[in-house]
Amino acid sequence: MVEFSNAYTYAVGALLLWGVWGIAANYSVERMDNMAVLLVTYLVGVGVVLALDPGAFGGVEFDAGLALSVLTGLAMSLGTVLFYRALDLGQLSGVTAIPALYFVVAFAYGVLVLGEPVSASQVAGVGLACVAVLLLVQ
Structure with a gap:
């Protein structure tokens, strides 16, 4: 199960x-x-x-x-x-990608305000996610 x-x-x-x-x-x-x-x-x-x-x-x-x-x-x-x-103004493929990055705001808050530990791979992941969205909206 x-x-x-x-x-x-x-x-x-x-x-x-x-x-x-x-x-x-x-x-x-x-x-x-x-x-x-x-x-x-x-x-x-x-x-x-x-x-x-x-x-x-x-x-x-x-x-x-x-x-x-x-x-x-x-x-x-x-x-x-x-x-x-x-969504009413733009295309589904690009519009949905941008707010999907909301985790970047929560990640930054967790690290900067709550003092949560962060690794280089996590920072790289956030950076790559942002780059991915930039590429999707081109």
Whole structure:
């Protein structure tokens, strides 16, 4: 039986699903207004959360976690608005590559603010990923 407790297994699943999301979003914004697509996307997201965990709202506490969750939602939603608009204006192959580099922001934060250790190969990987995206958008 396949073990699904490894973080990288879940990460690969996210990669595949986000790939489908990018493709589906591209077709969606061709057929509907960007904001309507965003609304439907997040309504479905709420439905998925409630289907997976009907008691999810019971875990909401009015503390710093809630404030950070609100910030997370704002960043994700506004980023998605920009992503859908970019898809509406550009080509799928190039547009999806640029925001896929979001990990560079998190990597830099982890290293510079949180003081996480970094290796030369990690820095090279980030650099090569950036070069790859530059080549894709040419």
